[in-house]
Amino acid sequence: MNLGEAESSRPRVYRLGVLAAAVVACVAMAYGRSAAQPGGEASATAPEANPAGPLSGLATFEFEEVVIRANDTLDGVFRRLELSLADLAELRALPDVRRSLDRLRPGDIILLTHLDGELKTLTRRLSDTATLTVRRAAGGFSADIIENPLEQSPASMNGSIESSLFSSVSEAGGTDGLAIALADVFKYDIDFVNEVRRGDRFVVTWQQEFQDGEFVRDGEILAAQFVNQGKVFRAVRYVMPDGSVEYFTPEGDSVRKAFLRFPVAFGRVSSGFNLARRHPVLNRVRAHKGIDFAAPVGTPIKAAGSGRVSFRGNNGGYGRAVILSHPGSVTTLYAHMSRFAKGLKVGDKVKQGEVIGYVGMTGLATGPHLHYEYRVGGVHRNPATVPVPKAKSIPEELRADFEASSAPLLAELDRLDQPAERLVATAGS
C-alpha cells in the first residue's frame, strides 16, 4: 500500500473532539434531515452510538468522507483507513447491506465515523431518494435504509421568443430540459426548428422536484400554451387509469397524432413539397414529392407513424430507403439513409418514434439529408399540410374527471397569458 495513494483517497478528514451524539448529528446533517432515527432527534441515538465505550463525555471520533475511485473496493477502503476488517465482515453479513455496499462506482461518497479503528457509523447514498445508514448498536451493527422522496412543487412561467426556444426559456428562468419537454408536448403541431418566429409566446406550468428544500430537477409539464405565428395551441396533462401520461387539448382531443410531422428531430427543412421544382442534380423540372430535412450524417430517423416495414434496401435515386405501411393505406418513405437501424427487416412492426435508420446521402443527393414522402392510396401528399388522423380523445367515462383536473391548470394558463409583460411566478406563492 502506497501511502501517498492512501492520502489522496481521503481528501477531507475531520478530526472532531465531540460527543458521539454530535457525530451522529453531523452525519445526519450531511445527508439531510431524515438521516436522524425515525421518531426521535439525533441525540436520542447517543447511547446506542457508543455502547462499547464508557460514555465519559468527550471521545475523539474521526469522521471520514471517502470518495470512491476506479476499481475501489470496500475492503481496500477499510485497509487504507486501518479500520477493523472484522467489522467489515460483520457489516456485509447484514441482510440487504452487502448488496447495497458491494456495488461501488467511482465518485460515490461513503461517510464513516470510527474510533481507534473501530467502525461506529457508515452512511452511503444509494440513490436520489435512499440512504443506507449502518450504526454500531448493543448487539452488533444495525442497518436502515432511509427514504427521502423528492417533493413536487408546481411552478409556472411565461415568455416570448426572441431568437430561439432554448434562449427564451432560459431567460425566463427555465432549464434546457424544460425547453425540450415543451417542444415535445407540441411536436405534432409545431416545428420548433423551422416555424417558430420572434414574438411567438409560451406559458408553461410544470412540476419542479425538490429534496430538503433544494431544487433537483424539472419534472413533467402539467399544462402549456404556445402561440405560434398567431395560432394558439394548448395542452393539459392527464394521467390515464393505466398510469400512462397523455396530453389533451382543453376540449379533450389528444395532442398526439397518428403521424409525426418531422421524422428527424431538429432537422432543417431544406426543400419543401413542390410539384414544379428544378431538380438540383438532374437539372430539369421534376416534381419534389416530399420534404427534405437537412441534418448531419448519422442523425436518427424516426418512424413517423406506427406500421410495418414494407421495403428496406437500395432503390435507385433514393439510395438506402425504408418504406413503412400504415393503417388507412398510408405509406411513408425515408430516403438517402447512411444506414438502417440494426436488425430492421421487411415485415417488422415499428412504433411511432422508433428509430428506423440514420441520415446520409446515398443515391441522388447533394448533401446529407432525409427525403421524406407521405402517400395516401399511392398518391403523394404534402407531409407538412396533409390532415393526419388524431389519436383517441378522452374517453367519455373519464371526461368529467378530466375536466375537473384540467380546470385549475387552464386557469393558471389564462392567468399567465399576458403578452404585454413577462413574468415569472411560482404557483401558490
Ligand SMILES: [Zn+2]
Ligand atoms: Zn427530396
